[in-house]
Amino acid sequence: MGETPSPRRGRGRRPAGEVRGAVLEAAGRILLRDGMRAVTFDRVANEAGSSKMTLYKWWPSPGALAAEAYFTRSAPQLDFHDTGDLRADLIEQLTSFVRWVVAAGNPVAELIGAAQLDPELGAAWSASYGLPRRELARERLRSAQRSGELREDADLDVLVDQLWGACYHRLLVLRVPVEESFVIPVVDQALYGAAAHRP
Structure with a gap:
């Protein structure tokens, strides 16, 4: 080339x-x-x-x-800050994530798609990107549990799936634009729920 x-x-x-x-x-x-x-x-x-x-x-x-x-390239854009305000930190991080995947474009979807068919790529994606990024999120959520912003029994893995999974679902399954306006509703829904009464 x-x-x-x-x-x-x-x-x-x-x-x-x-x-x-x-x-x-x-x-x-x-x-x-x-x-x-x-x-x-x-x-x-x-x-x-x-x-x-x-x-x-x-x-x-x-x-x-x-x-x-991909992980090396994305790391500076996806730093996870801990300011003591969980909602603000999640909004900042998820907004940075959305900006990154939009700017990166098709190669992100290509990489994730190829990882489903190539065992070596799938293992590398999990080890080099998926699991490290997930642990960064869990670390921030654990900090929120210690400070009382999250319940002690909150399922951190489910929270991570709700937040970032929603973005990947739009990007890879629905194939619709992932916009920054999507971030605040996703964060608030994950943190505060949608039911009128808790069972």
Whole structure:
């Protein structure tokens, strides 16, 4: 596709952390720019200025690399703050999430869809993105339980499913736009419920 390889540094070997960072940056850039199919070891190695054998050593497949690159790329946009106001923090985080998936576009849906058919990608998606992001949310919710903002018996996994699952449902199942105006009703429904009387 005409990418210019990153310059290699003399004859010396670059530190492993530097190489890995360059590979993840290149893979994330390719994924979000050109889609899932464009993430190949050849192309990523060329753009990162790395050897293809290094990629084979660290990732079992291009899909696994794409999953980790996606998490690395999304992490700065999806920081989870704890200001002491759970509702405000959830609204801020979920709004950032919606902005991210809208800006990232089709590659997000492609990556999740491919993870359903590719066992290596599915495992990498869960380990590199799904479970770490879920634990960040659970950590903030546990903090809210300790401060008394949530009941001690609140099911944190169900709350996570309600909040982020609602966005993924629109994105992947209904295939309708996920808009920022969707965030506040979702957060309030999850926190305060919809029933007139609690059974």
